[in-house]
Amino acid sequence: MRKKILTAFLFLAFSAFGESDSQWVLEQCTLTYHVSHPLHQSEGVSHAARGKGVCHAGQCDFLIAVAVKSFDSGDSNRDLHMIQVTRGAQFPMVTVRTRLPEAASASATIHADLEIQFAGQTAQYKQVAFELVTHGNETRISGTIPAALSDFKIDPPSLLAIPVKNEMPVRVDMTWRPQ
Amino acid sequence: MLRKASRNWRSGVLGLMFAYLLLTLAPCLSAQTAAAGALTGKVSDASGGVVANATVTATSVDSGQARTATTGADGIYKFDMLPPGNYRVKFEAAGFKVMEIPSTAVDENKTAVLDWKLEASEPTAGAPTPASRDNLPNAPSSSTKAPSLEDLGFTPAQTQGSVQDQARLDKRTHMLKIHQRLGLITLAPLAATFILSANAGGKNTSTTDRTTHMVLGAVSGDLYFMTAYYAIRAPKIPGTETRGPIRLHKALAWIHGPGMILTPILGAIAYNQKNNGEKVHGIASAHGPVAVVTGAAFGLAVLSVSVKF
Numbered sequence: 001m002r003k004k005i006l007t008a009f010l011f012l013a014f015s016a017f018g019e020s021d022s023q024w025v026l027e028q029c030t031l032t033y034h035v036s037h038p039l040h041q042s043e044g045v046s047h048a049a050r051g052k053g054v055c056h057a058g059q060c061d062f063l064i065a066v067a068v069k070s071f072d073s074g075d076s077n078r079d080l081h082m083i084q085v086t087r088g089a090q091f092p093m094v095t096v097r098t099r100l101p102e103a104a105s106a107s108a109t110i111h112a113d114l115e116i117q118f119a120g121q122t123a124q125y126k127q128v129a130f131e132l133v134t135h136g137n138e139t140r141i142s143g144t145i146p147a148a149l150s151d152f153k154i155d156p157p158s159l160l161a162i163p164v165k166n167e168m169p170v171r172v173d174m175t176w177r178p179q
Numbered sequence: 180m181l182r183k184a185s186r187n188w189r190s191g192v193l194g195l196m197f198a199y200l201l202l203t204l205a206p207c208l209s210a211q212t213a214a215a216g217a218l219t220g221k222v223s224d225a226s227g228g229v230v231a232n233a234t235v236t237a238t239s240v241d242s243g244q245a246r247t248a249t250t251g252a253d254g255i256y257k258f259d260m261l262p263p264g265n266y267r268v269k270f271e272a273a274g275f276k277v278m279e280i281p282s283t284a285v286d287e288n289k290t291a292v293l294d295w296k297l298e299a300s301e302p303t304a305g306a307p308t309p310a311s312r313d314n315l316p317n318a319p320s321s322s323t324k325a326p327s328l329e330d331l332g333f334t335p336a337q338t339q340g341s342v343q344d345q346a347r348l349d350k351r352t353h354m355l356k357i358h359q360r361l362g363l364i365t366l367a368p369l370a371a372t373f374i375l376s377a378n379a380g381g382k383n384t385s386t387t388d389r390t391t392h393m394v395l396g397a398v399s400g401d402l403y404f405m406t407a408y409y410a411i412r413a414p415k416i417p418g419t420e421t422r423g424p425i426r427l428h429k430a431l432a433w434i435h436g437p438g439m440i441l442t443p444i445l446g447a448i449a450y451n452q453k454n455n456g457e458k459v460h461g462i463a464s465a466h467g468p469v470a471v472v473t474g475a476a477f478g479l480a481v482l483s484v485s486v487k488f
Contacts (some may be wrong), residue, residue, distance in 0.1 A: 039485065050333070052326040061325035065333060075423030077484070080416055085350045087240075089344035092337065101187065119283040120267075153282055160363070160485055 021061035022102075023179040024060065027138060031066060032171040033037040033147075037164045042078060053176070055102050064096040064174070068118075087158045091120040096145075104137055108132055114145065127173030129170070138177045145170040184325030216285040219257040220293040222250045222270060228253025230297055233272035240265040240282060242353060263287045270295050350412045357407035362481055365402040367473060372396045379453075380467060386454065393450055396443060403477070404440050407432075424483045430479040438473025445469060 003164060008087050029049040035042045048070035053062040068088030073079055097115045104110045110125040130143035148166045156163035222233045235256045238245040241264045250258040250272075263286055269279040275297035285291045328338050364438045372395040378384055379392035408434075421429065445466035460465070 030206075040257065050331040054326050063326040063328075063331065065331055066335065074421075075264055075425060076419055076421050077423065077425035077428075080419060081352060084345075084348035087340075087345055088349050090340035090342055092340050093333070095328070097325070120279075173256055 005151055022055045024055070024062070024176045025179045026051035026064060026172075026174060027177050028175040029064070029066075029099075030171075031071075033071065034169050034171070035161055035164050036167070038162055039159060040164075042073050042075075043080065044082065046070040046074040049174075051174070051176070058102050059105075060062040060100050060102050062098050062100065064092050068092055077097055085099040086152070086154055088119070091118070094118045105132065105134070105140045110141075116145070116147070116151075119154055120123070120150040123147075137174050141172070141174045141176065143172050145172060185340040197401075204265060210357070214261050214263070214287040215260040216287055217259050217268065217290040218261055218268070218283070218293060219255065219259065219290055220295060222256065222295050223252045223254055224270070224275070224297055225299065227296075229274070230272050233270060233297070236269040236271075237261065238269070238342060238346075239267045239347065240267060243342075243349035245342070245346070261285045266434050268293060268295075270297060272297055275299055332484050346453050347414045348416065351416065354409045355415035358406055358413065358483075361402060361406040361409065365399055365406055366478070368402065369477065370398050371448065373470070374475060376470070378392065380449070380459065389450055389453055393446065396446055400439055400443050403435075406435065427483045428480050431476045431483065434476035435480060437474065438469055442466065442470045442473050 015155050026049065029047065029051065031049055031096055033047045034045075035059075035134065046066050049064055049066035051062065051064035053060045055061075059129045069079075069083055069092065071079065073082070095117045099114060100110060100113045106112060108131065110130050110132060114125040114128055116123050116125065125145060125147075128143060128145055130141050133140045133142075143158070147168050149164075149168055150166050156166060187347050199351075218237055220235075222230045222235070226229055228251075229252075231250055231252050231254060233250040233254070233256070234247060235250065235258075236245055236247045237258050239262065246258055246261070250256045265282045265284055267279060267281055268283055269277065271277050273393075276299070278295065278297060279412055280293065283293050285293060298337045372392060375395060377386065378388035447462035448461075449466045452459050452463055
């Protein structure tokens with residue numbers, strides 16, 4: 001009987017501990033967008049994203065934000081055109097929000113509902129798959145967001161009168177650690 | 180002989196002036212005849228009451244040009260003679276939150292209607308910050324505990340956009356698009372000039388061949404300088420380091436730019452020598468080589484930003 005009470009106490013204590021507020025911090029992040037054109041295959045990379053996750057009652061709210069102008073495609077002219085076409089001077093930040101159960105950090109794969117604000121528009125992506133690999137204190141998350149220019153009402157830029165493809169997948173590689 | 184050459188020269192110059200006027204005036208004439216649209220609507224509060232003296236700003240998504248209107252006593256605003264396109268529309272009124280519609284379409288010869296209901300502002304709140312706009316009602320993470328941009332260490336200066344900067348970028352892109360198109364158009368008369376140069380500079384050439392070559396060269400030159408104008412006058416973006424193929428594109432301008440000035444000067448001397456029955460000699464004999472280098476540099480400049488090497 002005493003053993004049962006002790007077990008129940010420990011279970012409650014751990015449950016209470018699990019529901020207490022905790023936070024995750026984005027340690028490293030590489031975001032890569034890919035744009036296709038018959039004459040060009042372009043990629044723009046940013047390492048400037050910042051992120052934070054706040055956990056409460058078993059749910060974690062994550063926010064990742066990055067400046068539009070931080071993406072570098074290796075061509076300053078193309079980068080300026082991208083900022084212009086994505087209205088990056090007027091809406092300088094890209095933000096990604098998601099809510100995940102705290103227990104998801106133990107999974108090998110997660111499917112997240114993302115809300116992305118970009119170019120003055122908000123788009124939602126359902127059940128985007130990400131792979132998780134945990135090394136010690138750090139959790140590496142990688143996946144591809146199937147973004148499209150039309151999701152954000154962006155007119156496809158054109159070169160030699162040929163527009164780029166509407167699809168603009170964004171590769172995500174992030175390393176998170178609990179705070 | 181001299182009179183004939185002079186007549187040919189005059190007809191060439193007249194042809195050139197006509198082509199120049201056609202090219203210069205055509206966009207203006209088409210712009211003047213383009214049909215315009217209009218945008219109107221009624222601004223009201225949450226209870227449906229009209230809001231007078233509200234400021235409504237319509238900014239063209241394409242050109243960045245902005246126009247402002249004020250609602251009358253009936254809460255109605257109107258923009259006449261708007262160029263067709265997409266517009267961002269911002270509503271501002273004392274005691275109400277600033278609201279902005281990212282895009283509304285205005286079509287040719289039509290009046291788009293955009294009625295808007297303003298929300299009363301919080302007593303202590305000013306204009307909404309990007310962070311507060313992030314907490315949308317439908318956001319999956321709308322919890323009050325959700326992190327904000329300030330939590331991530333972004334300053335308001337980093338997160339707040341600038342309509343003026345966007346307008347500058349829009350203008351830059353607009354001018355560079357014209358630069359690109361004119362550059363491609365210039366290739367056509369330039370190529371024709373090169374092809375006809377065989378008939379203009381050989382031993383058995385006619386005055387007509389030389390004049391055709393000269394006129395085509397002059398048209399190429401005019402188009403070239405119009406192309407250059409749009410690149411030179413495009414707004415510069417401060418703090419931008421030039422990287423990538425655009426560096427080669429800009430560097431080549433130092434070759435084809437002076438070449439485009441030198442080539443017609445040398446060409447005019449060669450033209451006169453030929454018309455006088457002389458063999459092309461002296462500095463004029465450099466006309467061909469200079470033109471080849473100039474044309475090659477120009478072609479490479481086009482390729483440098485068109486094809487990924």
